[in-house]
Amino acid sequence: MAAAVRSQVISLYRMMLTESKKFPSYNYRTYALRRVRDAFRANGALEDPRAVERLVVEGQQTLALIKRQVIPAVVSD
């Protein structure tokens, strides 16, 4: 994988974990952390740049989702 893409993926991973830690609910928090980690691990060996890009876009959408969902979770706790 090209270095630029690799660092992009790693930074996406870090940001997703950081945001996931903000869920007040134990179950949601642990699920988000675990699922993000397992998804990145499972796709770690992917080489095809188009597949990688598609997953990166999906990851960015999921990151936005986590950010959005932490708000009602915190507010309604």
Place this chain on the structure above:
Amino acid sequence: MYRVYFLIKRHELEIDELRPLYMDFQATTPMDPRVLDAMLPYQVNYYGNPHSKTHAFGWESESAMETARRQVADLIGADPREIIFTSGATESNNMAIKGVARFYKTKKRHVITTQTEHKCVLDSCRILASEGFSITYLPVQANGIVDLELLEASIRPDTSLLSVMTINNEIGVKQPMKEIGQICRSKGVFLHTDAAQAVGKIPINVTDMKVDLMSISGHKIYGPKGVGALYVRRRPRVRLEPLQSGGGQERGLRSGTVPTPLAVGLGAACSIAQQEMEYDHQRVSMLANRLVQKITSELPDVIMNGDAEQRYAGCVNLSFAYVEGESLLMALKDVALSSGSACTSASLEPSYVLRAIGTDEDLAHSSIRFGIGRFTTEAEVDYTAEKCITQVSRLREMSPLWEMVQEGIDLKSIKWTQH
């Protein structure tokens, strides 16, 4: 066996009291954050009625509803036109059973179901019986599975419908739906299945299973409460008499405005379940094995109710001999669990499902259902197992019956004297 009155009192949690661990995934499931994310726009900004044909509010709402319909259909291998949104699996079950039986009532007056079905199915059959239909309640074997030969033998020329649930909500047993479907097809009987606990957890295909009607529940698959669906086969066409009359929505079978946010939630839940099925299945099986191994390796005389192989791993129903169920639930009060006995519901009768599989009455009173789901963690499972082991051992120490068993006395041979 002496009866206790209800000791688990309903109460609001104290200020600092921690909420219990949730281990009751068969009762209901928390919504997946991704489902709520899909629903929110339709609760806030896109609030149109999907049946309004004349403006953008209606069009966008309808488009969301149709997307959701397709997501539900894809999960079960159906066509979107075969999915009807309802208020839940209870309504779907009522529609299917009463609707089909009443539609074909001039020629066919017999309906078959099993003794382990959900209350709504059994109650619908009871209503049909009072309308003059004849109902057969098939018994199940000791492992919870129906006897296929008995099933085939009970089909009569005037049978219109057979209803069997795919996965039982109390003991987790999986029925042989393919074989049952084969039998029903060959005899020209419609097959309805309550798949509320099965959809999204095991692969389901309505064509493979030869199922004609299927009930789906939103809040069992990490979706919202208050929505469900009914799959009604179009080829060969299944006709039903609608339960709810009105403006003719949902192909005339279920009138009423379809709640777009809830339907979108159900669709999102189905689509997520399809993506996550393999991952969830592996994880839930691993956690269930962990729980059962831990408990059975430290405690003797623990019986798992229901077949050990033909089951959904996430529903574990264990009976702890020589321990009273309600005392065990009280002792496990920081874990949210359900008892197989109806001590936690209105009557003192043990669960009819456990009775149908032939569980002894005292074992039926000592059974607990552990529900494991997508959000369960290893730590929760370990804590539950340890708590269970400690509390069961403690309760057994206090039990005179246990003392007698340890001394080698056969409890069944005791003659209890009257005072």
